[in-house]
Amino acid sequence: MHKRYTYQPRAGHGLPHDPLNAIIGPRPIGWISSVSASGERNLAPYSFFNCFNYTPPIIGFSSTGWKDSVQNIVETKEFVWNLATRPLAEAMNESSASIPRHEDEFALAGVTPIPASQLNVSMVAESPVNFECRLTQCIQLTDAQGEAINSWLILGEAVAIHIDPALLEEGIYQTAKAQPILRAGGPSAYYGISEDQRFDLLRPDARRR
Numbered sequence: 001m002h003k004r005y006t007y008q009p010r011a012g013h014g015l016p017h018d019p020l021n022a023i024i025g026p027r028p029i030g031w032i033s034s035v036s037a038s039g040e041r042n043l044a045p046y047s048f049f050n051c052f053n054y055t056p057p058i059i060g061f062s063s064t065g066w067k068d069s070v071q072n073i074v075e076t077k078e079f080v081w082n083l084a085t086r087p088l089a090e091a092m093n094e095s096s097a098s099i100p101r102h103e104d105e106f107a108l109a110g111v112t113p114i115p116a117s118q119l120n121v122s123m124v125a126e127s128p129v130n131f132e133c134r135l136t137q138c139i140q141l142t143d144a145q146g147e148a149i150n151s152w153l154i155l156g157e158a159v160a161i162h163i164d165p166a167l168l169e170e171g172i173y174q175t176a177k178a179q180p181i182l183r184a185g186g187p188s189a190y191y192g193i194s195e196d197q198r199f200d201l202l203r204p205d206a207r208r209r
Contacts, residue, residue, distance in 0.1 A: 021186075027182060037072075118132050129161070129167070
């Protein structure tokens with residue numbers, strides 16, 4: 001049997017930095033814009049983010065703590081996911097700052113708010129892809145003993161999707177061309193992707209056709 005470094009998370013990892021974020025990664029960025037019931041804009045990145053269903057398209061992010069994004073989305077039932085790209089990395093990072101609820105992260109990050117088409121939420125104009133989402137579920141996470149923990153999973157159905165036409169070649173979305181950034185481990189690590197790292201696999205049932 002191969003020797004492994006083994007630890008039980010509740011007892012601590014015993015390493016200079018928790019490896020969980022580095023192992024489950026790189027992870028896409030949930031750059032979420034929302035608005036409070038009183039009309040205050042919010043823009044914040046979440047590194048626990050992904051897509052969970054095709055039809056209807058459902059995306060989600062997890063927030064450690066009941067943050068402004070969660071409060072806004074529960075109040076209004078709406079949010080927008082904005083694709084974070086390499087040219088927008090610094091702006092995305094600036095929007096992660098902890099500032100008073102009434103201050104506008106769009107202004108702090110130096111990005112332009114534009115109206116969504118179906119929702120009363122601003123989108124990041126500079127982002128090449130935006131998903132307008134309506135809340136489907138807000139779930140407080142629990143541990144293995146069934147005890148509630150201070151983390152909240154927000155799931156939403158994408159009701160409108162906006163894509164920069166430059167990212168479509170013969171109708172096919174070009175993932176690498178968008179230059180998405182992906183969160184990795186440690187306090188500061190991110191990654192990009194490039195076309196030379198691409199490889200293709202057909203699922204077994206597709207090969208049998």
